[in-house]
Amino acid sequence: MYGNAYVDPENKIVNSITANEDPIKLAEFESRIAAGNKIEPMDWMPAEYKKQLVRMIEQHAHSEIIGALPEGTWITRAPGFRRKLALMAKVQDEIGHGQLLYSAAETLGKSREAMTNDLITGKSKYSNVFNYPAKTWADSAVIAWLIDAGAIVNQLANSKGSYGPYCRALDRICAEESFHLKYGHDNVVFLATGTPVQRAMVQDALNRWWEPIMHFFGPPDKESIHTATLMRWKVKMGSNDDMRNMFLDMYVPKIWDLGLTLPDPNLHKNEETGRWEYTEPNWEVFKQVINGNGPCNKERLAVRRKAEENGRWVRKALAKPTEKYVTPLS
Amino acid sequence: MEFTDKHVQGLKDLLYKMADDLLIIGHRNSEWTGLGPVLEEDIAFSSMAQDKVGQSLALYEILHQLGESDPDTVAFTRNAPQFHCSQLVELPIGEYDFSLVRHFFFDHAEAIRFDMLATTVVEPLQMVAKKFRGEIKYHTMHADIWMKQLGESEEAKMRMQNSINEVFPFALGMFEPSEFEAELIEAGIFDGEFALREKWLNKVVPLLESFGYTVPNAETIIPEFGGRKGQHTEHLQPLLDEMTEVFAIDPGAEW
Numbered sequence: 001m002y003g004n005a006y007v008d009p010e011n012k013i014v015n016s017i018t019a020n021e022d023p024i025k026l027a028e029f030e031s032r033i034a035a036g037n038k039i040e041p042m043d044w045m046p047a048e049y050k051k052q053l054v055r056m057i058e059q060h061a062h063s064e065i066i067g068a069l070p071e072g073t074w075i076t077r078a079p080g081f082r083r084k085l086a087l088m089a090k091v092q093d094e095i096g097h098g099q100l101l102y103s104a105a106e107t108l109g110k111s112r113e114a115m116t117n118d119l120i121t122g123k124s125k126y127s128n129v130f131n132y133p134a135k136t137w138a139d140s141a142v143i144a145w146l147i148d149a150g151a152i153v154n155q156l157a158n159s160k161g162s163y164g165p166y167c168r169a170l171d172r173i174c175a176e177e178s179f180h181l182k183y184g185h186d187n188v189v190f191l192a193t194g195t196p197v198q199r200a201m202v203q204d205a206l207n208r209w210w211e212p213i214m215h216f217f218g219p220p221d222k223e224s225i226h227t228a229t230l231m232r233w234k235v236k237m238g239s240n241d242d243m244r245n246m247f248l249d250m251y252v253p254k255i256w257d258l259g260l261t262l263p264d265p266n267l268h269k270n271e272e273t274g275r276w277e278y279t280e281p282n283w284e285v286f287k288q289v290i291n292g293n294g295p296c297n298k299e300r301l302a303v304r305r306k307a308e309e310n311g312r313w314v315r316k317a318l319a320k321p322t323e324k325y326v327t328p329l330s
Numbered sequence: 331m332e333f334t335d336k337h338v339q340g341l342k343d344l345l346y347k348m349a350d351d352l353l354i355i356g357h358r359n360s361e362w363t364g365l366g367p368v369l370e371e372d373i374a375f376s377s378m379a380q381d382k383v384g385q386s387l388a389l390y391e392i393l394h395q396l397g398e399s400d401p402d403t404v405a406f407t408r409n410a411p412q413f414h415c416s417q418l419v420e421l422p423i424g425e426y427d428f429s430l431v432r433h434f435f436f437d438h439a440e441a442i443r444f445d446m447l448a449t450t451v452v453e454p455l456q457m458v459a460k461k462f463r464g465e466i467k468y469h470t471m472h473a474d475i476w477m478k479q480l481g482e483s484e485e486a487k488m489r490m491q492n493s494i495n496e497v498f499p500f501a502l503g504m505f506e507p508s509e510f511e512a513e514l515i516e517a518g519i520f521d522g523e524f525a526l527r528e529k530w531l532n533k534v535v536p537l538l539e540s541f542g543y544t545v546p547n548a549e550t551i552i553p554e555f556g557g558r559k560g561q562h563t564e565h566l567q568p569l570l571d572e573m574t575e576v577f578a579i580d581p582g583a584e585w
Contacts, residue, residue, distance in 0.1 A: 068364040068372075075360050076569075079577035079585035080402045081387045085380060091363050092376035099369045137576040137585075195583045303365070311367025314426055317486035318368075318479065 017048040017229055033234050038164035041107040041329050052235050053163050054108045055124075061101035062119045062126035066300050068094045070134040071143055079137065086183050090144060093176045100172065104165040106328050120305045128286060129212045131294030138191055138198075138205035144184025146209065146251060150216045152177050153247045162234035185254075192258040206255070207263045214281040215289075217244040248276040331451075337517045340510025341452060342396060343414070344520055347508070347558050348443070349389035350415035353405055354566070355436055356382030357573060361423050371426075374472055378433070381465045388458045395454065406577040410567040411560040418500040418554070420566040424493075430480070431493040434473035435501035435534060441466045442529045451518040474537065481541040491543055498546045502527070502553035 018026060025044050032039070039045055068091050075091060078084040102112045118124040129147055134140050152174055159170035191202035218240040221227055230236040249269070255262060267278045288294065333341075359379035366372035390401035398404060418436060423429045444466060447459035480486040505527035514520040527548075535545045556562070577585065 065364070065369070072364040074576075075363060076357060076572050077575045079579075080406065081383065083585055085383055085387075088360050088363070088376055088380050088383070092373055092380070095363065095369055095372045095376070099373070102369075190584055194585075195580055197580055198583055198585075307365040307367075310365075310425060313485055313489065314367035314371075314480070317483040 017226065018046060021046045030232065033162045033232070037162075038167060039162050040164045041327075046233075048229075049233055049235065050108050052230060053166065054105055054110050056235065057101055057105040057108075057166050058110065058115050058118070059125050059127070061098045061105060061115065062124055063130065064094045064098035064101060065119075066126045066130045066304065067147075068098075069300055069303055070130060070132070070296070071140050073134060074137060074140040077137065083187070087140070087144075090180050090183055093180065097169075097173045097176070100169045101166075103328060104169045107165045109327050111325060116308060120301060120308055122292065122301060125290060127216070128289045128294065129216050131289050131296045131300060132209070132212050133296055135208065136201050136205060138188075138201035139209065141184055141187035141191060141202065142205045142209050144180055145188050146184070146213055147216065148177050148180040148184055149251055150213060150243075150247050152181060153243050153250070154217070157237040157243065160234070161237055189258065192260055203260055206260055210263050211281050211285070214244070214278070215283075215286045217241075217247065219283050219286065245276050248278070252276070331517060333517060334513075336510060336513045337519065338396070340508065340513045340517075341455075341519055342393060342398070343508050343510055344514060345389050345393050345396075345455070347414040347416075349386045349393065350413045351419050351436075351504075352382045352386035352389065352440075354413070354415045354569065355419040355432075356380070356386060357569065358419065358421075358423055358429075359433070362429065367426050375429070378437075378469050378472070381469070385458070385462050385465070388461075392454050392458070402577070403581070406574045407581060408570070410562045410570060413560065413562065413566060413570070414558050415562075415566070416500070416504045416506065416554075416557040417563050418497070418504055418557075420557070420563055420569060421500065422565055425489070427480070427486075427489040427493040428497065430473065430476050431490060431497045432501075433469070434477050435497060436504070437466060437469040437473050438534050438537075439501075439504050439526065439530045441470050442533065443526055446521050446526065446529075450520060455519075477538065477543075478541045481543060487542065494538065494543055495546060498548075499551050500554045502548060502551060503555050503557060505530070506553065506555040506558040508558060 026046060029039070029044060029046065029049075039049075071087070071091050071094070075084070075087050078087045102115060105115060106112060115124065119126070134143060155170050155174050155177065159167050159174060161167055161170075188202055191198045193199075220241050221239045227236060227239075248267075252262065252267065252269075264279050267276070269276050289297070292298075356379045359375045359382060362375035363372050363379075366375060386405070387401055390398075390404050393404065394400055418432060421428075421432070441463070444459045444462045447455055448463060450456050450459065477490065480490050505523040507523045508514075511522045511524070515522050531548055535548075538545050
């Protein structure tokens with residue numbers, strides 16, 4: 001699972017992103033991307049392209065690892081063998097995605113250790129959505145269905161991007177995420193069609209998660225040269241609003257079909273434009289959470305930090321100081 | 331041979347303790363998800379957890395065929411005194427060295443147990459034992475590699491040795507004899523805990539010594555018995571409370 005990489009709309013550095021690049025190499029690079037070819041680790045690439053990709057893949061990897069925490073709490077509480085086995089496998093997949101993505105990011109020259117350090121010191125971001133608590137079992141069901149669904153919308157688009165190792169990782173991740181979505185949907189269906197207590201649980205969870213889900217795709221994109229360049233380079237594959245709209249189009253009817261409601265009276269599809277209209281979620285809250293003030297930011301990082309500290313002796317024992325770190329190639 | 335009531339009771343007792351061991355160790359292993367020392371170990375412990383819980387389910391299903399309640403009811407509604415797991419498996423995951431050492435001791439015992447049960451006269455048990463052998467091979471391989479490589483650096487070796495000393499009496503507790511040993515052996519159901527313990531010692535002691543560790547003397551250590559008879563440490567009931575928290579909201583509901 002994952003949320004759109006957060007591009008700070010206030011970022012002004014970007015007018016000059018290609019100013020220092022060799023124009024011939026840049027033209028060749030751009031024409032390869034325009035022709036639908038993939039860029040591989042040994043290929044020439046603009047500095048800004050590399051920087052944005054590392055940031056994006058790294059954020060994605062961190063999101064998988066941190067994302068395992070809210071759901072992981074429910075592994076030991078899952079009701080019955082079927083759910084227990086499925087949830088274990090699901091969260092294990094998420095950790096596996098983290099591993100795969102760290103490897104993809106490593107091809108661009110940043111080691112897993114450096115990325116982990118940036119995560120636990122708060123320098124790198126991860127998807128905002130994991131800074132909210134999963135209060136009940138139904139929250140874990142809603143996460144598995146709808147957050148993973150959002151992630152698939154996002155990642156399917158990104159898998160058509162230009163950087164080979166990231167696209168290949170995403171192809172595999174999407175295949176696994178589609179199982180998660182089935183698991184989550186099945187879980188929500190059982191709750192929504194179950195006893196009054198189960199139904200109330202899932203409705204509450206949905207109410208709680210609606211704003212984080214709307215936030216998931218990121219704030220509306222501002223038109224900027226930065227965004228245009230990243231789109232041309234196939235780093236960013238769609239606008240946040242387009243992705244959000246695609247998600248709403250696919251899932252709101254399914255939610256309503258189950259007799260569940262969503263806490264936004266203005267939510268409806270405008271049949272003329274084909275777009276969904278809704279109450280704009282509170283982006284100030286989004287900013288607050290991304291800057292460390294969400295309900296669980298501190299707790300999530302503290303858990304991750306503790307795991308890193310507790311495991312240090314193991315990694316130290318495995319380290320081979322005589323061997324040099326080599327950047328993986330694909 | 332025709333099974334008497336005692337044989338059936340003995341068989342059920344054997345199935346319960348195996349299933350409970352596997353469920354509880356699986357549950358504990360799954361607690362590493364998100365917290366391992368390297369991502370690959372979160373993944374490995376989760377894989378093993380899934381195998382263990384899956385194996386426990388298969389054994390509870392055999393019990394169900396023998397007239398016990400369905401697996402979900404059996405696993406999610408009993409309290410600690412009704413569990414037959416060894417105390418070894420219920421202890422908290424602790425630090426990684428503790429979990430690894432427990433995993434090493436437990437899985438070598440399970441591998442031998444499944445091996446012995448691959449020739450049991452109880453056909454459904456024979457079938458699952460053969461299947462489990464294929465899975466557990468990788469668990470012992472994982473344990474051996476880690477025991478070996480962490481024995482190669484000083485700080486890690488010291489931690490591992492301390493955990494070996496700490497875990498060993500609990501590991502011996504796995505072989506607490508049941509009151510049906512004679513019946514199980516006589517009927518060809520299972521060769522018994524004593525035989526298993528001997529085979530296990532012959533396996534783990536030389537292995538650990540080859541990795542450079544010292545193994546406590548099994549003849550002088552007092553094993554931590556009690557688990558098989560429902561006497562548990564203070565750690566089991568909280569684990570069960572957590573495990574059954576959602577199920578207990580409405581045990582009649584479909585989840």
